[in-house]
Amino acid sequence: MSVLEIKDLHVSVETDQGTKQILKGVNLTINEGEIHAIMGPNGSGKSTLAYTIAGHPKYHADSGSILLDGEEVLTMTVDQRARAGLFLAMQYPVEIPGVTVTNFLRTAKTAIDGEAPAIRSWIKDVRQSMTNLRMDKSFAERNVNEGFSGGEKKRNEILQLELLKPKFAILDETDSGLDVDALKIVSEGVNRAKANTGLGILLITHYTRILRYIEPDFVHVFVNGRIAEQGGPELADRLEDEGYDRFLVDSNVG
Ligand code: ADP
Ligand code: MG
Ligand code: MG
Secondary structure, three states: OOEEEEEEEEEEEEEOOEEEEEEEEEEEEEEOOOEEEEEOOOOOOHHHHHHHHHOOOOEEEEEEEEEEOOEEOOOOOHHHHHHHOEEEEOOOOOOEEEEEHHHHHHHHHHHHHOOOOOHHHHHHHHHHHHHHOOOOHHHHHOEEOOOOOHHHHHHHHHHHHHHHOOOEEEEEOOOOOOOHHHHHHHHHHHHHHHHHHOOEEEEEEOOOHHHHOOOOOEEEEEEOOEEEEEEOHHHHHHHHHHOOHHHHOOOOOO
């Protein structure tokens, strides 16, 4: 039984105006197979939480901890985090010129597993996942994210998720810019990963739309660098009706 625990996490970032505190005491526990939605207004620190879990060098944890099955994640390198079973789908995925989707996947799989995948079953798995995600075969030979549409970028991330089989995935606004068909395909992929591998998911979103296709076990409202309220799926319905206004009254988020 895997568990990802975030404990009293404080994070700051260096800006031109000096050090800025962004996360101000985040507490969150995600068990294997659970889907946690983090919702909140723009600028509340959602992406900062994702980047900190992923090990982005700009974000500095001042105190607190992130434990994956009891091991401190904050002291791990980015590679070690991936090998330990963490996966981050970024809000703005980067292009990797000269590296095809196939080569990227095989290299990443080899790095994470510590050995190259058996070629026959690997090719079969890649084909199956691409079919599941309704991706054209030619996609495999394109350079990662180069000229990808918004929907293609997101599908590519779910393809990685399906094949790399992490323990926990952080999906940062995976729903942004997707039309309904793409949103359904991406959501099905996430639900399959949960069902097949017991993936635990931290689903960061500004809108409730994706939660019609991926049902969260828990919903957390993120405001001004911390969790302001938590509940079940019904909390997402309330947010859809009421928005974030009532949370913003006492905060200084602009
Ligand atoms: P969200 O994802 O909820 O929209 P972010 O985590 O992106 O919020 O940002 C939270 C706050 O931290 C914002 O005020 C943002 O401008 C600031 N911030 C985040 N990253 C940086 C950075 N690298 N440099 C300066 N400010 C940043
Ligand atoms: Mg934002
Ligand atoms: Mg963000």
